[in-house]
Amino acid sequence: MHMQLEIKGLTNIYKTGEGIRNIHLQVKKGELLTLLGPSGCGKTTILRSVGGFVTPQEGQIIIDNEDISKYSPEKRPTAMVFQSYNLWPHMDIYNNLAFSMKLKKMKKEAINERVQWALKLVHLDGMEKKFPSELSGGQQQRIALARALLLDPQVLLLDEPFSALDAKLRHELREQLREIQAIQKLTMIFVTHDQEEALAISDRIAVMNKGKIEQLDAPKEIYNSPKTYFVANFIGKMNFIELQAQDGIVQLGNSSFEVADVGNSKVQTAIRLEDIEITDVDPDVNGIIKKIMMLGHYAEVTIQTEFGLLKTFIEKRKLETLSVEQHVGVCIKAARFYGNNELKSNIKRSSTHVKEFEAAY
């Protein structure tokens, strides 16, 4: 498979101790790879290293089989869209867009044509004469995107481009970005700390923590099987229960799980909200409903159990039978176990099986 971008052994550690350590990444042509993580995890450092704004201590950056590590930003085949203050306030939109082409001494007609093309692409035709301050935040970021696209970058870098915008606008721009990517077959690295945004937009996500990549996978994989406790914690909503394993067995209410190599240590049990059901038939654990929070077509229900508070999603029409302080049974359909930040494989045993197992002794 031909790789548009390859990052090899990238290391850059700041005086504060933060930074990135030995990062390896490969991005395919036309792929949108998201770097996701909390602030200070090193995602922006990777992005800026690719763009040439950070000179890493070690490592190589290869675009289209050419090592570009030694080039300054203006010589790299990359283009960057920044978080905010992207546009040049003293130039009108036309000049913001045309500047790079003027530097290349392109002909005026050609520049005009390209500017029109770019404006059309971001649905902002007719804005040439306006100044950035006359545009809304969303429009500004779209112009910034258009400006970056006009560079014909081999890799487009986006540094939390939508984080300063309100939620609705963010959704719109995400869709637009996906649309443009499809048309232009762009290779993109997208940095964000918003896991929802990452899940929605990416072909693959690299979840980062403390300068390392914790998991690199498609959004579905990241969501369904977070490989580390950190990823589980960071992506989506989860119930977490700390449990004591005994001889590799973890007991969760009436269910028990055989978990690989945990012995007698403590394990973190992670349960997705949608994997918890309220049921009368053969519940794993009993509890009392403490809170019902409407979230549109579904509700988040909080149940007090012997493991602490458990949360679950309930469809709106099933809600009618439930009320606060009601005693209910809870069934846990799936659970993941993490020991020492690592995901441990497990087999669920039926409650009877457990009893039989005990009886055998």
Add this chain to the structure above:
Amino acid sequence: MLKNLKQHTKKLTITALAGLTALSLVGCNENEKTGDSVTSEEKVKVSLYSTGSLNVQNFWEEVIPLFEQENENIDVELVFLPAGQGGQSTMDRLLAAKKANKDSGVDIYEGGLEDAIRGEEENLFEKLDESNIENIKNIEENNMKGTQNLAIPYRASAVVLAYNSDNVKEVPDTPEDLYKWIENHPGKFAYNDPTTGGSGSSFVISTIYNQLPAEAMNIQDESIMKDWDKGFEILNDLEPYLYQEGVYPKKNQGTLDLLANGEVDMVPAWSDMALEQMNNKLLPENTKLKQINPGFTGGPAYLMVPADNDEQEKEAAQEFVNYALTPEVQKVVIEKMYGFPGIKWGLLDEELQLEFESVSGKYRLFNGGTLGEELNKRWQKEIAN
């Protein structure tokens, strides 16, 4: 509603005005002395307005307590305006008060002879003679000439040459010697910008009037201005030989500074300023003073008593002027101020007479009135360039 508003505004305006009035009262409380003498029966308060260099201020601060010791019922307040900061304004104030027929608040005024003459038409100052100021008899009679008894020349200072005695071996005796010395020692002589200080002004006036008959100094008619040409020619010819080929430092102190740090070897300076700084070691020990012949101009400082005082203030003011003419105060003039006494040398200690021999030569008086300003203007146009 509207009425309410109006009242508010009115109150506000009154408050603001009251505040302003209070401010202006703080600003010129010395104005507010009409009827003051009635309320403080035991003490008469008089204000002495004076101007000049620091040594003048120091002098008054020495003399006033001495006077108050002897006259316990008189309280003298010194209002001192440093040179160049509105000596003129005191005269304006007196004239304005006269016009408005009010008490100016100035009870004793120290100024120049031109002030006394200016005030003559308006009857600004009181006539003073031996009948109200006994010690006038101590004054050299010559010095009282031209004052029309409106101003008392209680002290004087003169401009002399101050030089570095290590470097200057042949000290000039006459103006001609001096010009020759300047030409033979280029860059080693400086006189200050005459518009900024009296010592430079004296050098310019002396140079110009040395070319004219002696009595020319008393002519106030503008027709004499054309006779200045020869003197200006000399000043122009001297320029290339002066400090930095014609740089005239600002203020009397400017040239003394050049002498002190060794950039020049000779400057004209006020005798009192130079002596005081020699005494305080601000000028090096090798500094010496000499008066040439004919001498530079100098001049007395005069005390005047404005005519707008009430009886008590008038008496107190006269008492003070009389006191300034005692040998006691005159000793302070010589010792602390390094000035020339206003009274006859013969009335002073012999020791003192010896000590100040070098500078006690005759000085000359320039009495050209406003011609002095014209002279400055011409100097600025023709020489400063």
Add this chain to the structure above:
Amino acid sequence: MIAKKQKLLGIAMVLPSFLSLIILVVWPVFISIKQSFQNEENQFTWDNYKYVLTDPMMVNNFKYTMLVTLISCVLVLIISYALAAYLRFSNSWFSKVISRLYFIPMFIPGIIAIYGFINMYRDNGWIARFIGSENMPSFVYDIKGLVLMNLWFNIPFTTMLLLSALSAIPGSVIESARDVGAKKLTIFFKFILPLSYNTLLVALTFAFMGIVGSFTAPYLIDKNAPQMLGVSMQQHFSVYHELGQSSSIAVILFLMCAVVGFIYIKNMMKNESHS
């Protein structure tokens, strides 16, 4: 009622500054303008302006004032801009030290600075002692000294203004410019300079107004003629007692400042719409 009260409170709060403006600024300015059109008998006359605008000495003074002001302003702006740019874009320890020291001259009283300057630069001053007085060009009683002194007085504040303007330019503006292929010189002339242009104009206005009417420095440092207008005005006032002439010099100085102020305001209004 409450609205009325607030309105009154508003008026009451402005009143002191308004009154002091009237008493301390407007009224004296009015008096000066009036005096500049009066002769000694308080009759109306154009003579003062005729004198100030045609007398060869005054014309020279006027030209000289403009020369000193322009040279000083240009140097102040160039040096301050270079200094501010260095402080903004360099992270070296040296720039950190300088950034803490550069405004110190603002805290040294002017007159002390001037005498210190004279002792430092006069023909047998400290520098002359160091390099030998024969190698020492004349600074004191020379236009060079005056310009140097103006630099001392104006660079700290101007640098402070410009530094704040440069700091307000976001890093991403410069980075995005590099990203699209702009080299250092292009970045300076197409981005940094235009984005700090307004502040540059403010700084120029301040420097111009400060220097054109200065008195103490030219009085003590400069040669005797030609004179800066401030010195000449003082001379006409307190040496020649020519009230009308000194007032007309004051009015002309005021007009010079007004012209610069007008250019500044016009430019501000032009730029208002863009930013």
